Amino acid sequence: MDNLVRLLELAYSAGSVSAVEIMRLGFQREVQEERGWFSFLYGWCVHVADRVAYLNAIIQELEFCIDDMSVAQLVVELRSDDGLVFADSIMYFKAIRDFEAEKLANMQLFLQASAAHLGRRMQFLARFNAM
Template identity: 60%
Template structure:
């Protein structure tokens, strides 16, 4: 009976470790998305700052400046959401790591019995 329980606890630890791996991958994905959004925002702001030069080269239609400013605000909003999501993922990851550590301690104590 003790072997069955030990193997069951070991299986739970393995499942939690696979969950941690998934969370770490998701954190990398969100961090990459933030870098991508940073690049988009930087390009849009560069275009907005250089729009006075563009006015001389190309006639802008009315409202183009507003559309550009709205695009910057839109991507900043997405960036803030993704940054908050990444912070929450890190908190969840820390809690999950602590949970796995507690389970490993329990398995170690159980295996000594």
């Protein structure tokens, strides 16, 4: 029943009962939905890439401080066991960064698949626009 309702809605929206017009409108909507999803996914990839860059900067600063404790002493008061705190912090941020980098790689693969899928839908739409 749901498919029949959708078909009737498409026919009404197309202003025609012609199968070509209904299919063209259906593919137009599919392309619009896929473009929206692609845009969202691309924005999320940019967000995660920014997060990876931010985590890299934190790790670099912590590694610099652990290598040169006199620089860290200018900013904070250090105790004898604070070197362990820096080392633990570096390991913690590296674990988060590695997780985010893996997530970004997977999202980029999904983005490529979505781009291919969008291309196929646009090809179908072009066929019906040519009719």
